[in-house]
Amino acid sequence: MPVEEFVAGWISGALGLVLGHPFDTVKVRLQTQTTYRGIFDCVVKTYRHESLLGFFKGMSFPIASIAVVNSVLFGVYSNTLLALTATSHRERRAQPPSYAHVFLAGCTGGFMQVYCLAPFDLIKVRLQNQTEPRARPGSPPPRYRGPVHCAVSICQEEGPRGLFRGAWALMLRDTPTLGIYFVTYEWLCRQSTPEGQSPSSASVLVAGGFAGILSWAVATPLDVIKSRMQMAGLKHRVYRGVLDCMASSVRQEGLGVFFRGLTINSARAFPVNAVIFLSYEYLLRWWG
Numbered sequence: 620m621p622v623e624e625f626v627a628g629w630i631s632g633a634l635g636l637v638l639g640h641p642f643d644t645v646k647v648r649l650q651t652q653t654t655y656r657g658i659f660d661c662v663v664k665t666y667r668h669e670s671l672l673g674f675f676k677g678m679s680f681p682i683a684s685i686a687v688v689n690s691v692l693f694g695v696y697s698n699t700l701l702a703l704t705a706t707s708h709r710e711r712r713a714q715p716p717s718y719a720h721v722f723l724a725g726c727t728g729g730f731m732q733v734y735c736l737a738p739f740d741l742i743k744v745r746l747q748n749q750t751e752p753r754a755r756p757g758s759p760p761p762r763y764r765g766p767v768h769c770a771v772s773i774c775q776e777e778g779p780r781g782l783f784r785g786a787w788a789l790m791l792r793d794t795p796t797l798g799i800y801f802v803t804y805e806w807l808c809r810q811s812t813p814e815g816q817s818p819s820s821a822s823v824l825v826a827g828g829f830a831g832i833l834s835w836a837v838a839t840p841l842d843v844i845k846s847r848m849q850m851a852g853l854k855h856r857v858y859r860g861v862l863d864c865m866a867s868s869v870r871q872e873g874l875g876v877f878f879r880g881l882t883i884n885s886a887r888a889f890p891v892n893a894v895i896f897l898s899y900e901y902l903l904r905w906w907g
């Protein structure tokens with residue numbers, strides 16, 4: 620199994636993550652808390668109470684973990700295509716795979732990455748939702764001191780399975796939407812590139828950016844549900860499952876709840892995925 624795609628996915632995931640984390644913090648807060656009137660209000664309040672650092676809460680951990688997740692995604696995607704079409708990534712420009720194969724390989728990558736993503740994502744969401752300002756003498760400390768403390772506390776308080784809260788919703792969110800992600804990317808690249816040639820940097824950036832936006836737009840309803848289920852353990856609000864969480868969220872807040880965070884998600888998705896695909900493609904070309 621060729622490993623260079625895993626390494627390229629690892630590095631590109633890390634680059635995309637740093638760029639996207641501030642957007643992601645605002646998104647998670649808008650989705651799970653009701654104190655903000657909108658993106659602008661959330662940005663201003665976060666900055667006032669927590670300074671710029673507030674936007675980077677919980678980042679050190681995802682940078683290590685999401686990079687691994689991205690590596691699984693791109694590695695599995697490329698190797699599934701290899702299995703399906705018998706072409707390595709080097710040969711794929713000359714012999715492009717069919718969109719059905721691209722979709723299937725994307726779904727497989729999405730499905731496989733969920734196992735690593737679920738616990739990392741849960742810890743990230745819990746840390747991002749701690750709105751206490753940086754520790755000041757005398758003020759009560761935040762519930763979790765950091766990712767490791769968070770993981771240990773969840774295991775103690777909710778059992779090891781607590782780390783996989785929301786994993787179902789995550790799997791439903793990611794399996795089809797990562798198929799859409801790679802199909803959109805391939806389609807846009809092929810539209811703007813003469814046959815048989817490698818796409819230019821501009822094509823890769825634009826195709827990656829739109830692949831990110833489109834797949835996130837489709838994924839947002841389940842993303843909201845996933846984040847809520849992950850927070851549920853903390854609030855002692857227990858949902859019986861994905862459907863129960865959907866029904867009770869809609870009952871309380873209306874259908875609009877499924878689109879919480881859509882704007883901010885799209886704003887984040889473009890630069891993050893443009894950089895992910897650009898660095899991925901270039902690393903692979905550079906390694907020959």
Ligand SMILES: C[N+](C)(C)CCCC[C@H](N)C(=O)O
Pocket residue numbers: 689792793796797800831834835836838888891892
């Ligand atoms: C498929 N879905 C839209 C859910 C996720 C796509 C993930 C792409 C990238 N790692 C990012 O963080 O934007």
